[in-house]
Amino acid sequence: MTHxxxxxxxxxxxxxxxxxADIVDLDIDGEVPAEMNGAFYRVQPDPQFPPKLGDDISFNGDGMITQFRIKDGKVNFRQRWAKTDKWKLEKEAGKALFGAYRNPLTDDESVEGKIRGTANTNAFVHGGRLYGMKEDSPALVMDPVTLETVGYTxxxxxxTGETFTAHPKIDPKTGNMCAFGYASKGVLTLDMTxxxxxxDNKLLYEIWFENPYYAMMHDFAVTEDYAIFHVVPSTSNWERLEKGLPHFGFDTTMPVYLGVLPxxxxxxxxxxxxxxxxNLFASHVMNAFQEGSKIHFDTPEAKNNMFPFFPDIHGAPFNPQEAASFLTRWTVDLASNSEEFESRTRLTDMMGEFPRIDDRMTGLKYRYGWLLVIDPSQPVELKGGSAGGYVMNTLGLVDHETGxxxxxxxxxxxxxxxxxFVPRSKDAPEGDGWIVQICNRLEEHRSDLLIFDALDIEKGPVATAKIPVRLRFGLHGNWADADVIGDE
Structure with a gap:
């Protein structure tokens, strides 16, 4: 019995x-901008079968990719599984075969050595391909129009590495996709690529190096000349895996590193x-850029661990007050002989995460940034259950030029x-366009797609597409114009 x-x-x-599902022409409140012609892709972890070990964290669910095709003021909905090797093996068996998150010691012996990835973290389009991404495995290629799975690449x-990030960046000048992998020689290894x-999806080169210590390397940044890696001590070892502890644990005794690679x-x-x-905690990156010999790296920073499901490695209880994150600029100087950061400067008092920019400004000095904000001044009624560990109830916009x-x-x-962010056109000024995002209607157990004027979010959505099904809490997503996906 399935339960x-x-x-x-x-x-x-x-x-x-x-x-x-396929749902044509969603019900709309407001007016979808007529200039929008493309697709917004996002992904949610969504387990195909009950967990092998009786319970699990949401990060371990199978990838379910959602496409919102927007054209002529209308929105169509399409949703498909990312059919990874794991998904196919478990589909054939009719049950879960893979165990705990990032712990192959808990798997059924029939899948030993198989790729454990779920493609549940990002949906990213490059060179006419849709990539379903999870950082513990290669990228999964899917058709950007039909969402049918092609397979790992x-x-x-x-x-030559075993893993590929869920947070690639596109260099706006070359069009290259910049990416990395960690644990590139296998689980818990220090190796990075x-x-x-x-x-056109040709791998131009790869560079191998080692981290100062093993850590969750979830995101990174690029500038015109450098790739920037922040190493934060969400760490692990074989002893944890052998004991059946969560793969990652946060170590408050270890320093943080920022690596700058040409x-x-x-x-x-x-x-x-x-x-x-x-010691501090940081995960996602808003952007980075160069100014002379200095590198500026903008990331939401917290005093302590933000992930209660990856607990303190020394047994300290989760501290929600110290988990509050604020967008902070880390500055290092390549001309300096110092190994220390030059400065860390808070950029806003809005408490938030999931930072985004106008991606055409990747690696460049930029003006605008958006993020999900936890606004404690607003009332919260968790009718129907929380959609995540934090109540991210507000969309925030930061103008770095004016404050x-x-x-x-x-x-x-x-x-x-x-x-x-969705640009109004390929050559529109920075920030001229729209924000798209999912809103979880917790009490009604359904979801909406919201569309905002990107630089005037406080007036509320210009259009709301009502989705007649509930989308679980998703992780990341991206926009692609119709000509990029070949669906004009």
């Missing part, structure tokens, strides 16, 4: 959805420069998923 556990990860709004055998992939084919591990800071900010609150029984 999902009666735990927080599998009940209320987090109840597994497992829905593949190693870029014609040129990718940096990749550059051409606009982006050129002849660079080696010897060319990376490491800078050090006291002005905007906020829009989604209401007491709703929460928001990651924003995504």
């Amino acid at each position: 999902f556990p009666d735990t927080m990860s599998f009940t209320g709004f987090n109840t597994p959805s497992r829905i593949e 190693d870029f014609d055998g040129k990718m 940096y990749y550059e992939i051409s606009p 982006r050129r084919p002849d660079a080696t591990a010897e060319d990376i420069r490491w800078f050090k800071a006291p 002005k900010e905007q906020k829009w609150w989604c209401g007491p029984t709703s929460s928001l998923q990651e924003p995504c």
